[in-house]
Amino acid sequence: MIKEHLKKMGNFPAEFFTTFRWREHLPSLLVVSAALLFLLAVWRIVYLVDVQGGLPQLASVRGLWWHAFRNRGPVEWMQWVFLSLTCLYAAALSGVYWEKKNRGAQVFWGLIAFSFLLMLIEDTGDPRHLMSYYGYNYLGISKMTIEGIFYLFIAAPIIYGFLRFWGVPFSFPQTRLYLITGGLLYALAASASVFRNQGDFYENLGDQLSLYLVEGAIPGFFFMDFALEETIELLAASLFFAGVLMYWRLMKKTRGKGS
Incomplete structure (x- = not known):
């Protein structure tokens, strides 16, 4: 089954662009554009303050990058918006299909709503770190194992x-690239996060990227764990919501035609 799905996915880009209409995609493109512009603004200000020494009123002992990309910081706030919207729209879709007695669609969107609710709880409360702390210190279970199980629990419904x-x-070709790209970016961020404490992977790669992009202003581990991860997760959240929004609009359109 998985092999067949992967084969079909190979046709998704062509089908997506074949059916592409600017007006139809405009709301979803605005969602992704808002996330991109926000990230560009954050990175530009961080570079201006932490690398070039501009805007001294925004300077910080830890660096502006710390405040921008930290847990429960501005970039995560934007993620919460998209996570919440995805959860709400998915729950609404599940309700619509419950009324239409379409059990498959009802269950699918219910699972999406549940997973994104878990993701929102994780992002806002960081229970993963608390579980890792107690699991490691009192049960002797490695943090990587606990975090891997935790991420699997969140991702399993999706x-x-x-x-x-x-x-x-x-079912709508117009949604496919949004959902797949968003899902893959989430998988990338989660996979990297699980292995962040293995050896010097994060430090070594982060040092190189930080040196190349921000002249080493952000320590390697934090460049990966804060700046890069949060950037990827915000892009993933915006893309996935863009796909859900597209699905919602197309569903309403076809529903209005009596289908």
């Missing part, structure tokens, strides 16, 4: 939903 109800989210 993974199951996409595998079991494949035809639901991809």
Whole structure:
């Protein structure tokens, strides 16, 4: 089944662009553009303050980058907006399909709403770190193992939903690249985060990227764990919500035609 799905996914880009209409995609493109512009502004201000020494009123002992990309900081606030919207729209879609007695679509969107609710709880409260602390110090379980299980618990409903109800989210070609790209970016960020404490992976790669992009102003580990991860996660959240929004609009459109 997975092999067949992967084969079909190879046609998704062509189908996406074949059906592409600017007016139809405008709301979703505005969502992604808002995230991109926000990130560009944050990175530009961080570079101006922490690298070039401009805007001294924004300077900080830790660096402006710390405040911009830290847990429960501005970049995460934007993520919360998209996570919340995805959760609400997915729950609404599940309700619509419950009324239409379409069990497959109802369950799929219910699973998406549940997973994004868990993601919102994780982002706002960081229970993963608390679980890792107690699991490691009192049970002797490695932090990587605990975080891996935690991420799997969050992702399991989405993974199951996409595998079991494949035809639901991809019934409209216009939604496909948004959902797939957003999902892959989330998978990338989560996978990197799980292995961040293994050896010097984060430090070495982060030092190189920080030196190249911000002249070493951000320590390597934090460049990866804060700046890069939060950037990827915000892009992922905006792309996934853009796909859900597109699905919602197309569903309403076809519903209005009596289908």
